[in-house]
Amino acid sequence: MHQMKMSRVFTLIEPGPVVLVTTRDGNKNNVMTISWTMVLDFTPAFAITTGAWNYSFAALQRTRECVIAIPTVDLLDRVVGIGTCSGADTDKFAKFKLTAVPAKLVKAPLIKECLANIECKVVDLIEKHNIVVLEAVAAYEDPARDEGRTVHAVGDGTFIVDGRKLDRRKMMASKLSAGI
Amino acid sequence: MHQMKMSRVFTLIEPGPVVLVTTRDGNKNNVMTISWTMVLDFTPAFAITTGAWNYSFAALQRTRECVIAIPTVDLLDRVVGIGTCSGADTDKFAKFKLTAVPAKLVKAPLIKECLANIECKVVDLIEKHNIVVLEAVAAYEDPARDEGRTVHAVGDGTFIVDGRKLDRRKMMASKLSAGI
Numbered sequence: 001m002h003q004m005k006m007s008r009v010f011t012l013i014e015p016g017p018v019v020l021v022t023t024r025d026g027n028k029n030n031v032m033t034i035s036w037t038m039v040l041d042f043t044p045a046f047a048i049t050t051g052a053w054n055y056s057f058a059a060l061q062r063t064r065e066c067v068i069a070i071p072t073v074d075l076l077d078r079v080v081g082i083g084t085c086s087g088a089d090t091d092k093f094a095k096f097k098l099t100a101v102p103a104k105l106v107k108a109p110l111i112k113e114c115l116a117n118i119e120c121k122v123v124d125l126i127e128k129h130n131i132v133v134l135e136a137v138a139a140y141e142d143p144a145r146d147e148g149r150t151v152h153a154v155g156d157g158t159f160i161v162d163g164r165k166l167d168r169r170k171m172m173a174s175k176l177s178a179g180i
Numbered sequence: 181m182h183q184m185k186m187s188r189v190f191t192l193i194e195p196g197p198v199v200l201v202t203t204r205d206g207n208k209n210n211v212m213t214i215s216w217t218m219v220l221d222f223t224p225a226f227a228i229t230t231g232a233w234n235y236s237f238a239a240l241q242r243t244r245e246c247v248i249a250i251p252t253v254d255l256l257d258r259v260v261g262i263g264t265c266s267g268a269d270t271d272k273f274a275k276f277k278l279t280a281v282p283a284k285l286v287k288a289p290l291i292k293e294c295l296a297n298i299e300c301k302v303v304d305l306i307e308k309h310n311i312v313v314l315e316a317v318a319a320y321e322d323p324a325r326d327e328g329r330t331v332h333a334v335g336d337g338t339f340i341v342d343g344r345k346l347d348r349r350k351m352m353a354s355k356l357s358a359g360i
Contacts, residue, residue: 008336014215015332015340016196035194038218039335040229040309047227047311049220073346080348084355126306129220129313131227149343152195152332155219156188156360157352160195163329163343166253168260172337175264180336 001101001110001117001140007179009139010044012070012116013037017150018079018159020069020114021048022100023059024107029100031092031111032056033083035153037068042177044136045123051130055087060132064122065106068134069114072147073161079151105137115148116141181281181290181297181320187359189319190224192250192296193217197330198259198339200249200294201228202280203239204287209280211272211291212236213263215333217248222357224316225303231310235267240312244302245286248314249294252327253341259331285317295328296321 013019018035036049046068050057060066071079078096085092093100093109100109103119110117117140124133149162169176193199198215216229226248230237240246251259258276265272273280273289280289283299290297297320304313329342349356 011335014196014335016194016215035196036219038227038229039216040311045309047218047229047309049218049227076346076348077351080351084352124309126309126311129225129227129304129306131220131306131311133309151346152342154345155191155194155357157347157349157356159346159348161343161346162332163341165334166256166331166339166341167337168256168339169337171257171260172264176337177335 001142004139004141005179006044006136007042007177009118009136010039010042012118013046014039015150016152017070018153020071020079020082020111021056022067022069022108022111023056023063024109025059025063029093029109030056030059030087031082031098033079040133046134046136048132048134049130050132060122061125063107065108066120067103067106067108067110068118068120069111070116070150072115073149073151074147075113076151076159110140115145181322184319184321185359186224186316186319187222187357189298189316190219190222192298193226194219195330196332197250198333200251200259200262200291201236202247202249202288202291203236203243204289205239205243209273209289210236210239210267211262211278213259220313226314226316228312228314229310230312240302241305243287245288246300247283247286247288247290248298248300249291250296250330252295253329253331254327255293256331256339290320295325
């Protein structure tokens with residue numbers, strides 16, 4: 001996995017892919033599937049919607065750290081499986097054959113099988129709206145990976161795979177963030 | 181445009197499409213392009229990231245209403261155009277040939293050309309993080325439309341068009357919200 005420039009990290013979340021969020025509580029790794037995410041800033045900062053209904057939330061609250069990993073379409077069945085069982089009674093890294101790789105600045109693990117991984121610190125918990133505000137502190141991508149298509153959850157049990165990419169860089173030149 | 185069941189409205193935002201947000205300040209309609217959005221609840225409630233850097237923000241603050249319209253790939257050049265000029269000096273409905281249709285519960289207009297439209301009330305402004313919390317109060321979709329593919333902004337001037345749809349409804353049955 002190659003280190004990413006921090007100025008490009010928001011481009012992993014802005015298109016709205018389903019993501020995996022890892023936590024480490026004591027010496028126990030866990031992972032959840034999340035599709036309610038949002039970019040907050042180019043710095044980069046992100047928001048995710050989660051709360052006590054997710055077992056990972058307690059670890060997120062306690063450790064104030066996580067990793068957002070970006071899976072691709074070849075991992076879809078594992079992503080759905082991760083989202084339909086709980087870390088309360090399942091070692092999901094073992095069950096779904098995920099390789100935990102140590103991160104540099106947080107204790108939550110990176111997932112080797114994913115396209116990209118973002119180390120995050122919890123900046124704020126807005127409990128009224130179940131919003132967790134995250135600041136990315138490091139990120140990595142795997143440019144050698146054959147499959148680069150991410151998936152988008154519709155929320156009804158169907159998923160949309162990335163299709164064609166259209167280039168509007170010239171039209172948008174005046175609006176693009178520096179370092180892109 | 182057909183009225184949508186409120187229990188299905190979150191499925192418009194969860195996949196992460198670029199959206200248009202309309203406002204009406206006095207008798208002046210405006211529209212902005214936003215790709216920083218997130219589902220907060222099935223009720224449905226949404227968050228968007230915006231602030232004073234968007235001209236529409238003042239209208240959103242003052243009127244506490246907006247419409248989130250979902251454009252499709254055939255509208256991409258208009259969507260990008262809307263995102264690269266300002267309502268401060270441009271009548272964007274005229275410039276981009278958009279048809280404003282009166283909404284029922286908010287003064288901000290629906291956009292006839294879009295795949296779907298969601299009438300929203302502002303529930304909270306979290307200024308510290310530039311998060312606007314919205315509650316949807318009505319929504320419509322246009323099932324007669326030929327083009328149904330939405331687009332996802334990468335943030336670097338490129339856009340990903342919806343590709344194949346994969347069905348995992350059986351695997352996810354235990355997790356799906358009621359009314360889906």
